Amino acid sequence: MKSRRKFLQKSLVSSSLLIPMSWQAESFGVGRNREKHKPLILSTWNHGMPANDKAWEVLGNSGSILDAVEEGVKVTELDLTNLSVGLQGLPDREGIATLDASIMKGDGSCGSVAFVRQIKHPISLARKVMENTPHVMLAGEGARQYAISEGFPVEKEELSPGAEKAYLEWKKTSEYKPIINIENHDTIGMIGLDANGKMAGSCTTSGLAYKMHGRVGDSPIIGAGLYVDDEVGAATATGLGESIIRICGSFLIVELMRQGRTPQEACEEAVKRLIAKNKNIENIQAGFLALNKDGEYGAYAVQPGFNFARHHRGGKSLVDAGSKFKGNG
Ligand code: SD4
Numbered sequence: 122m123k124s125r126r127k128f129l130q131k132s133l134v135s136s137s138l139l140i141p142m143s144w145q146a147e148s149f150g151v152g153r154n155r156e157k158h159k160p161l162i163l164s165t166w167n168h169g170m171p172a173n174d175k176a177w178e179v180l181g182n183s184g185s186i187l188d189a190v191e192e193g194v195k196v197t198e199l200d201l202t203n204l205s206v207g208l209q210g211l212p213d214r215e216g217i218a219t220l221d222a223s224i225m226k227g228d229g230s231c232g233s234v235a236f237v238r239q240i241k242h243p244i245s246l247a248r249k250v251m252e253n254t255p256h257v258m259l260a261g262e263g264a265r266q267y268a269i270s271e272g273f274p275v276e277k278e279e280l281s282p283g284a285e286k287a288y289l290e291w292k293k294t295s296e297y298k299p300i301i302n303i304e305n306h307d308t309i310g311m312i313g314l315d316a317n318g319k320m321a322g323s324c325t326t327s328g329l330a331y332k333m334h335g336r337v338g339d340s341p342i343i344g345a346g347l348y349v350d351d352e353v354g355a356a357t358a359t360g361l362g363e364s365i366i367r368i369c370g371s372f373l374i375v376e377l378m379r380q381g382r383t384p385q386e387a388c389e390e391a392v393k394r395l396i397a398k399n400k401n402i403e404n405i406q407a408g409f410l411a412l413n414k415d416g417e418y419g420a421y422a423v424q425p426g427f428n429f430a431r432h433h434r435g436g437k438s439l440v441d442a443g444s445k446f447k448g449n450g
Contacts, residue, residue: 155383158433159318159416162189164311165359165408167439168203169430172196172309177432186315187226187248190323194244197309198325201281205307208241209281210327212288214295215334218280220327221341222247227320227351231257233341237264239275244325246273247341257343261335291331308340310347310357310410318414322349324357338362344372353379354414356387360407360423364399374411384411385419392421392445408442424448 162176176193198207212218222243223233232251234243246268250259308326324347326340339345339362348371349355356374358365370391377387388409396402408422410429420429420442427442
């Protein structure tokens, strides 16, 4: 899924964030990237482009990087063409869509929900957990009940047409065989830095297609799918959650940056660590995205095909990340 799709030029107008939005697709190799941008919004995969558009607009209007990363990924949660985020996503092996999400601010505040059903915007529920409860994480029926108490609408439990078609097809064999980059790896993780150096991040997913009922991935686990620290930087992950949890991927990257690595070097080191700690690596895709407090950024994946959306004052683009393995073309 090496998308080099060109998107229409749009202009985003706000008082503080006037940017001429030229669209380009770029390649982002293993090199030592030292480019800096503040503000900067990054998110995983090509669905990150419309999500970042929204985040950028919200940042311009409200000035809040937290609002920006929440509203940005809500676009993906509603995107009916996306089968790996939101209630329209591919279900577990019982045919039920269950969602994971997390949100974090650079001051250490964080919230998440896991294995939640029937709630359209798990990212907003994660934010409520962060802001209105003494807890960090709510799961399953408890998370759903909490959503109801906060006034979230409860959606009918039915698969989207795309998910139902895929599920019925899968049921013919019920074989669990993730297809790298296509079927299972399109979580959106978004990390952002505002003009004053404040950071926030969000991550939301329907998780692995045809997972066991009750399975939770890395996305709602603070430190695995997402980590943000205003003193250092932020990181988010996509791909096979089990492989990312094993190395506390996002926390690892932030700690490597704290020790002086660039975001690019930290992402590459995390991929190296992940490869060392996981068997059957040829069947695993995982990708990381990071930025530091100066506005430098980096990305790296195990397999080719990972890309990310990048918005800053100078423009916006979809960038191909480098990867440890090169694939067969
Ligand atoms: C998970 N990390 O649940 C998620 C899936 C994913 O891109 O990232 N897809 O394991």
